[in-house]
Amino acid sequence: MITLDHITKTYNKGQFTAVKDISFEVQPGELFGLIGPDGAGKTTLFRILTTLLLPDQGRAVVNNFDVVKDYAKIRSCVGYMPGRFSLYQDLTIEENLNFFATVFGTTIEENYDLVKDIYQQIEPFKDRRAGKLSGGMKQKLALCCALIHKPAVLFLDEPTTGVDVVSRKEFWDMLKRLKQEGITILVSTPYMDEANRCDRIALMQKGSILSIDTPDGIVKAFPEELYAVRSSQTHSLLREVRAYDGTDSCFAFGDSLHVTFKTGKSQDLLPYLKSKGQTDATIQPIEPGIEDCFIHLLKG
Amino acid sequence: MKQLITFIRKEFLHVFRDRKTLLMLFGLPIAQIILFGFALSNEIKDSRIAIVDYSKDATTTQLISKIEASNYFDIQRTLATANDLNNAFKKGNIKMAIIFPANFGSDLTHTGNATLQVIADASDPNQATTITNYFNQIVADYNTSLAGSPSAAGTAGAATAQPMQIIPEMQMLYNPELRGAPNFVPGVMALVLMLVCTMMTSVSIVKEKELGTMEILLVSPFKPIYIIISKLAPNLIISIVNLFIILLLSYFFLDLPVKGSVLLLVTASTLFILTSLSIGLLLSINAKTQQAAMMGSLMGMMLPTMLLTGFLFPIENMPLPLQVFSNLVPSRWYFIIVKRVMLKGLGLTAVWKEILILSGMCLLLFAISLRKFKIRLQ
Numbered sequence: 047m048i049t050l051d052h053i054t055k056t057y058n059k060g061q062f063t064a065v066k067d068i069s070f071e072v073q074p075g076e077l078f079g080l081i082g083p084d085g086a087g088k089t090t091l092f093r094i095l096t097t098l099l100l101p102d103q104g105r106a107v108v109n110n111f112d113v114v115k116d117y118a119k120i121r122s123c124v125g126y127m128p129g130r131f132s133l134y135q136d137l138t139i140e141e142n143l144n145f146f147a148t149v150f151g152t153t154i155e156e157n158y159d160l161v162k163d164i165y166q167q168i169e170p171f172k173d174r175r176a177g178k179l180s181g182g183m184k185q186k187l188a189l190c191c192a193l194i195h196k197p198a199v200l201f202l203d204e205p206t207t208g209v210d211v212v213s214r215k216e217f218w219d220m221l222k223r224l225k226q227e228g229i230t231i232l233v234s235t236p237y238m239d240e241a242n243r244c245d246r247i248a249l250m251q252k253g254s255i256l257s258i259d260t261p262d263g264i265v266k267a268f269p270e271e272l273y274a275v276r277s278s279q280t281h282s283l284l285r286e287v288r289a290y291d292g293t294d295s296c297f298a299f300g301d302s303l304h305v306t307f308k309t310g311k312s313q314d315l316l317p318y319l320k321s322k323g324q325t326d327a328t329i330q331p332i333e334p335g336i337e338d339c340f341i342h343l344l345k346g
Numbered sequence: 347m348k349q350l351i352t353f354i355r356k357e358f359l360h361v362f363r364d365r366k367t368l369l370m371l372f373g374l375p376i377a378q379i380i381l382f383g384f385a386l387s388n389e390i391k392d393s394r395i396a397i398v399d400y401s402k403d404a405t406t407t408q409l410i411s412k413i414e415a416s417n418y419f420d421i422q423r424t425l426a427t428a429n430d431l432n433n434a435f436k437k438g439n440i441k442m443a444i445i446f447p448a449n450f451g452s453d454l455t456h457t458g459n460a461t462l463q464v465i466a467d468a469s470d471p472n473q474a475t476t477i478t479n480y481f482n483q484i485v486a487d488y489n490t491s492l493a494g495s496p497s498a499a500g501t502a503g504a505a506t507a508q509p510m511q512i513i514p515e516m517q518m519l520y521n522p523e524l525r526g527a528p529n530f531v532p533g534v535m536a537l538v539l540m541l542v543c544t545m546m547t548s549v550s551i552v553k554e555k556e557l558g559t560m561e562i563l564l565v566s567p568f569k570p571i572y573i574i575i576s577k578l579a580p581n582l583i584i585s586i587v588n589l590f591i592i593l594l595l596s597y598f599f600l601d602l603p604v605k606g607s608v609l610l611l612v613t614a615s616t617l618f619i620l621t622s623l624s625i626g627l628l629l630s631i632n633a634k635t636q637q638a639a640m641m642g643s644l645m646g647m648m649l650p651t652m653l654l655t656g657f658l659f660p661i662e663n664m665p666l667p668l669q670v671f672s673n674l675v676p677s678r679w680y681f682i683i684v685k686r687v688m689l690k691g692l693g694l695t696a697v698w699k700e701i702l703i704l705s706g707m708c709l710l711l712f713a714i715s716l717r718k719f720k721i722r723l724q
Contacts, residue, residue, distance in 0.1 A: 093723060096565045097564075097565065097722065098561060098564060098565065098722050098723045099722060099723055099724060100722065117721075117722075118567070121564070121565050121566055121567055122566070122567035124565065126561070126562060126565040128558050128561045128562065130558045131558070132557060132558035132559050132561055132562050133559065133562075134356070134360070134557075134559060135557070136359070136360060136363045136364070137356065137359060137360075141356070141359065144352070145352060145353075145356050146562070146566075148348060148349055148352040148353075149349055149352070149353070149563070149566050149567075149568050150566055150567060151349065151567060191562075192562075
């Protein structure tokens with residue numbers, strides 16, 4: 047459904063490389079996630095695929111149309127939700143939706159089934175201006191507007207950034223339902239915990255793809271044993287675990303440290319910490335998450 | 347087509363929901379016309395003038411008493427010779443001087459016409475025109491009374507079949523062209539329409555870029571030309587409404603009716619509005635932020651329009667490079683059209699050249715904008 051073939055894009059006359067030699071494919075009906083921090087090149091990829099930017103090298107195909115040659119055809123069969131809230135703040139919910147329905151040559155009634163679940167949540171406020179909505183409601187409205195013409199492919203650039211936890215969860219539930227309707231979805235997010243909601247993900251960093259797999263596949267590929275280390279003095283703990291010569295990597299994750307060790311050295315950490323005064327330190331093996339894998343890939 | 351209508355309706359919603367801007371759009375022309383209008387509609391009374399009479403006969407005495415009788419003038423009797431006048435003008439003691447040459451009365455009775463000299467301080471052109479007009483009126487009245495009197499008709503009129511006439515020879519000091527008063531209405535029209543059109547339009551497209559909505563519009567089947575048309579439509583209509591407000595105000599308020607064809611004036615104005623809209627469009631397409639677009643249209647359009655249109659400063663007196671440059675300013679041509687059609691009552695034959703030039707500018711600017719409109723980001 048979406049094919050990228052060695053896509054490279056630079057800015058400032060080649061001085062800054064936004065994405066470098068990216069190739070991957072998204073199957074029809076797949077929910078594909080681009081996961082990576084700000085500046086990884088996610089938005090650039092979206093803009094190339096939505097025909098807003100021309101790639102410097104490589105070619106890309108969306109719904110069997112070339113993004114350069116057939117840009118006009120792509121524009122009428124995809125839905126796009128940019129990273130920034132991009133609706134008319136001075137128009138009401140209903141006016142916005144009506145406007146985008148008409149621009150795409152359809153009506154709200156025609157595709158109401160598709161947006162019904164989402165629209166019903168914001169319908170009580172339909173006479174409220176979009177600028178006065180909460181972050182979660184704005185995203186729901188934006189999704190409705192991107193969906194109203196029943197696109198074959200949906201591009202969502204960081205749809206959950208700046209949205210509260212509950213709305214984020216609801217949003218991903220909606221994406222799951224849309225997937226069941228057969229819409230191919232490419233979504234990006236900087237939140238690693240959302241990666242598990244995708245069929246497949248691509249971990250991105252500095253314009254390159256580190257790894258592409260299912261979330262499970264990525265986690266399974268984590269080659270080492272991971273431990274969580276806790277103590278009451280979290281701050282000094284990080285310093286001391288990093289100073290321990292058997293430590294391979296150590297990162298703070300909320301209230302604990304995720305640590306990997308050089309072969310066989312995990313047993314000796316607690317005695318070492320005790321000698322440094324961390325008497326209540328505990329250690330336990332844990333399953334790695336996407337974020338652990340991401341950090342591991344960055345290191346490699 | 348339905349898409350286009352919806353888009354245009356959306357643009358109107360934007361305009362009407364932004365109350366402050368809307369107020370400015372209609373307030374600006376009204377304020378300008380009233381301000382400039384009052385400046386030119388006030389009567390001038392008791393202007394100090396000097397009368398130098400080298401003839402001192404019955405006719406001049408009669409005329410001088412008529413001048414005195416009107417309450418427009420205050421005659422400074424201390425000034426007796428033409429030499430005193432120069433100083434008095436320089437000091438600003440007098441606004442106008444009337445000089446009757448020797449043998450004024452006998453010239454009138456023997457040859458049927460006589461000449462007197464009127465010198466006015468035209469550094470304030472407004473005032474100079476007004477007071478010389480007052481004086482002309484007095485002379486004209488006197489002429490009529492002469493023509494009606496039997497003695498005059500008997501001596502000169504019967505033989506030559508021409509009534510006797512006094513011909514005032516006007517001389518405007520300091521500003522011979524007399525730019526001023528009625529020029530303000532066409533000038534304000536050019537200025538207001540130009541500013542409103544370019545500013546509104548220049549902001550409208552950049553706004554979509556800044557808000558990010560342009561990204562969505564581009565990734566839609568909506569054609570760029572439709573985007574442009576829908577952006578221009580509300581501004582065009584608002585500007586035409588503004589035009590009628592200005593014309594009505596000048597008719598009822600300033601007593602300045604359209605002497606020529608209203609249809610021609612409105613057509614030419616629409617052309618000028620379209621030209622200004624195209625300039626705004628071009629600015630908008632190139633600007634990155636709303637502020638840049640706003641500053642561009644204010645600085646880039648307001649100054650040339652004020653300075654190089656010819657309604658504040660006569661273009662003929664400018665250095666040659668500026669004169670050449672002023673040809674590129676659309677409001678210059680529009681100003682000429684309005685003056686000819688509205689003030690002088692001339693028809694299409696008098697302004698077709700200017701209309702042609704404006705049409706050319708409009709088409710060129712629009713074509714460039716259309717070409718430069720980016721169908722992608724960057």
